[in-house]
Structure formats: C-alpha cells, structure tokens
Amino acid sequence: MKSAVIVFPGINRERDMARAIKLISGREPAMVWHADTALPAGTDLVVIPGGFSYGDYLRCGAIAARAPIMDAVRAFAANRGLVLAVCNGFQIACEAGLLPGVLMRNAQLRFICHDVHLRVERSDTAFTRGYNAGQVIRIPVAHGEGNYIADGETIARLEGEGRVIFRYSSPDGIIDPNWNHNGAMNAIAGIINERGNVLGLMPHPENHVEAAMGRTDGRGLFAGLVDHFKLAA
Amino acid sequence: MKARVTVTLKSGILDPQGKAIEGALKSLGVKGVASVRQGKVFDIEIEGGDRAAAETALKNAAEKLLANTVIENYRVEVTG
Numbered sequence: 001m002k003s004a005v006i007v008f009p010g011i012n013r014e015r016d017m018a019r020a021i022k023l024i025s026g027r028e029p030a031m032v033w034h035a036d037t038a039l040p041a042g043t044d045l046v047v048i049p050g051g052f053s054y055g056d057y058l059r060c061g062a063i064a065a066r067a068p069i070m071d072a073v074r075a076f077a078a079n080r081g082l083v084l085a086v087c088n089g090f091q092i093a094c095e096a097g098l099l100p101g102v103l104m105r106n107a108q109l110r111f112i113c114h115d116v117h118l119r120v121e122r123s124d125t126a127f128t129r130g131y132n133a134g135q136v137i138r139i140p141v142a143h144g145e146g147n148y149i150a151d152g153e154t155i156a157r158l159e160g161e162g163r164v165i166f167r168y169s170s171p172d173g174i175i176d177p178n179w180n181h182n183g184a185m186n187a188i189a190g191i192i193n194e195r196g197n198v199l200g201l202m203p204h205p206e207n208h209v210e211a212a213m214g215r216t217d218g219r220g221l222f223a224g225l226v227d228h229f230k231l232a233a
Numbered sequence: 234m235k236a237r238v239t240v241t242l243k244s245g246i247l248d249p250q251g252k253a254i255e256g257a258l259k260s261l262g263v264k265g266v267a268s269v270r271q272g273k274v275f276d277i278e279i280e281g282g283d284r285a286a287a288e289t290a291l292k293n294a295a296e297k298l299l300a301n302t303v304i305e306n307y308r309v310e311v312t313g
Contacts, residue, residue, distance in 0.1 A: 059301055066298060095301065102304050105249050149246070149304070 001229045003029035003045040006073065008064040011051035011088065013204065020206035021047070024222035034067040039076055044229055046073055050087030050142070050204060060103060060145045061091030070096050082126055082225070083198040087143055090190075090200035099193055099200045100158070101150030103143075107183025111144040115215075116181055116203055118189050119169040121162070125192060127199040128165060130224030136173045137217035139208045141181065146202040148184040148191075155185055166190035166201055234279040236291055239308045240300045241272035275299055279311070287311050 003021050007014050014031065021029045029047070030040045039046065053064035064070070070092075077083050077098055085093035093099045106112060115138050120131040131137065150158070158164055166189040170179045180187040182202070190201030205218030242248050248270050255269040277294070279287040288309055295307040 058298070062298065062301065100303075102301060104247070104304070107247075107249055109249050109253055147249075151303075 001025045001027060001044050001226050002040070002042050003027070003047060004032045004039050004043045005029045005047045005049055006032050006034065006069055006089075007049075008034045008051070008053035008067060008092075010053045010055050011049055013050035013087065013206065016204070017047055017049040017086070017206045020209045020218070020222055023209060024219060025226050032069060034064065034069050037068050037072060039069075039072050043076065044082065045225060046076055046081060046083045048073070048083065048085040048089030048092050049206075050089055053088055053092065056088075056145075059091075059095065061088055061093075061095040064088075064092045065095035065097075074098065077193070077198050080195060080197050082228075084127065084221075084225075085198065085200040086204060086206065087141075087146075087202055090202055091145065093198060093200045098198050099191060100154045101148055101191070103145050103202070104147040104149050105145050106143070106147050106181075111142075112146075112181050113142040114140065116141050116189070117169050117171050117173075117179065118166045118203060119173045119175065121165055121167060125165060125196050125199070126225060126228040127192070127221055128224060129227055130220030130222075134173060136169060136171060137220070138171070138215055139203045139205050139218050141203045143182070143202055146182040146184065148182075148188040148202075150185065158188075158191055159186065161194070163192050163194070163196075164188050164190075165192055165199060166203070234282060234284070234287055234311055235313060236277045236279050236287060236309065236311045238275040238277060238291055238295050238299055239272060239310075240275070240295070240305050241307075242270055243304055243306055246304045273299075284311050 167187040208218035251271040291309040300307040
C-alpha cells in the first residue's frame with residue numbers, strides 16, 4: 001500500500017498518521033507538501049491528517065481546502081483513489097467538496113479530548129473491512145468543531161445509501177444523545193462519499209494502534225486498507 | 234475603493250456561539266435582547282475604481298472562500 005500524507009501548515013497529526021501507516025502496512029508514506037501540485041506516482045491511499053491547518057482561521061479547513069495540492073487530491077478521488085480524512089482532514093474534505101455537509105462548533109462549545117466509543121455501521125467498505133458491522137471500537141477524539149450537520153435531504157441520502165460508517169455510541173453500541181459527544185446529527189462520526197472511496201471521520205484511529213497507547217482498536221482500519229489493496233492486486 | 238462582505242449563518246442553522254453570547258448578555262442584565270446570531274465581517278480594499286468589477290470580484294471571493302454556502306449567506310457592499 002503506497003500512501004501519501006498531505007502536510008499543511010498547522011497540521012500536527014501527520015507524524016502519528018505516518019507512524020501508524022508504517023507500523024501496519026510496513027511501508028513509509030510519502031509526506032506531500034500542500035504547495036505541491038501532484039501526488040507521487042502510483043499512490044494508492046491519500047491521507048489528510050488532523051491538526052489545525054492555518055490555525056483554523058476563517059473556518060476549520062477552509063483555507064487548506066483551497067491549497068494547490070487539493071486539485072490533485074480531487075482528481076485522485078474522482079479517479080476512485082482512496083482518501084482517508086481524519087479530524088481536521090474531515091473538515092478539509094467537506095470544505096473541498098469531497099464530502100457533503102459541515103463540521104460545526106461542538107454543541108457544548110467545548111473542545112473535547114478523550115476516548116469515545118464508535119459503532120462501526122458497515123464492514124463492506126475499503127475502510128472498514130478490518131471490523132465487523134455493529135462492532136464497537138474505542139478511539140480518541142480531539143476537536144472543537146466536530147458537530148456534523150447537513151441539510152435534511154443530504155442526511156436522508158447519507159442514511160438511505162448507508163454512507164454513515166461510524167456513529168458515536170455507548171460502549172454497548174447504543175446510540176443515545178448522552179454518548180453523542182459533540183451533538184452531531186444522527187450521532188455521525190464518519191461518512192463516505194457516494195462511490196465509497198473517500199472516508200471522513202472525526203476520531204483518530206491512528207492514535208490507538210499499539211499496545212503502548214493503551215488500546216489497538218484503530219488498527220482494524222489500517223489493516224483493512226492493507227487487505228483491500230492485497231485483494232485488489 | 235472600500236468594500237465590506239458580511240457573512241451570516243442561514244436561518245435554521247444552529248448557532249451555539251450566538252446562543253452563548255445571548256445567554257451572557259441576558260446574565261449581564263442587558264434588556265430587550267430576544268436572540269443573537271454571530272457572523273463575520275470582512276473589510277476589503279479594492280484596487281481601481283470600477284464598481285461593477287469590484288462587486289463581481291467580491292461575489293467571487295465570497296463564493297470561493299469567504300462563505301461556506303452550505304450554511305452561510307453573504308452580502309457584498311462597495312462602500313466607496
């Protein structure tokens with residue numbers, strides 16, 4: 001699996017992401033600067049990592065979404081390349097038009113930084129084949145703007161087409177407002193695009209991949225991607 | 234020329250920051266505040282003197298970057 005991690009000024013999770021990818025895929029990802037205009041030849045997976053690109057100025061992800069490299073990322077996605085967008089990356093993907101909707105200020109107006117439970121809604125996507133549908137995983141969040149919203153029609157489409165992939169849940173997989181940490185519509189934590197090749201999610205799977213981190217629940221996502229490319233080869 | 238672009242949340246979009254400000258104003262005893270919605274103002278200097286061209290450029294700026302039209306409306310004013 002040949003990966004490329006996009007680096008914007010103000011991003012701070014790119015090394016965690018690169019470390020997780022190296023650990024699980026065995027291959028060091030290319031780090032691609034935002035001002036570049038092309039992805040490395042033969043890239044299988046593009047990752048837009050978390051952080052605070054451009055200090056969250058204007059709107060989270062708004063300025064990064066207009067960076068030169070994003071034209072190449074859009075073309076890559078249009079050509080069915082896989083794009084994983086985490087946290088600020090999810091915000092950037094929405095601003096760039098790769099995914100619908102917006103991530104608004106958390107309903108409680110607080111930055112949240114702790115582990116959450118996520119119910120994996122589907123296992124038949126390139127991103128979730130390492131999990132079972134209905135499985136609950138525990139991985140960290142760290143965001144102030146993760147409250148997913150979209151208009152009613154978009155939400156109906158996302159739900160109708162099975163494009164909500166991760167939801168905030170209780171440890172038993174119950175969807176309940178008390179476990180919806182940021183007030184996201186329908187407890188949405190992660191969605192895919194229409195073709196299923198772009199995943200945006202707020203929590204950080206790259207931060208639960210080795211025993212020293214306390215848990216390894218995030219491994220399944222990367223291991224599933226590695227399997228996806230093995231099977232495709 | 235001076236210009237101003239005002240970006241506001243569309244009606245129906247929840248505005249937790251506006252709500253918090255509304256609550257703070259009420260707790261300060263400011264009378265008569267029914268509700269608060271927070272927005273953004275961009276003061277922009279435009280080169281040249283062509284008003285119509287300025288308005289086109291500002292609309293372009295708002296559509297491309299200043300507003301996220303999924304959740305926000307914008308208004309453009311060339312103030313002279």
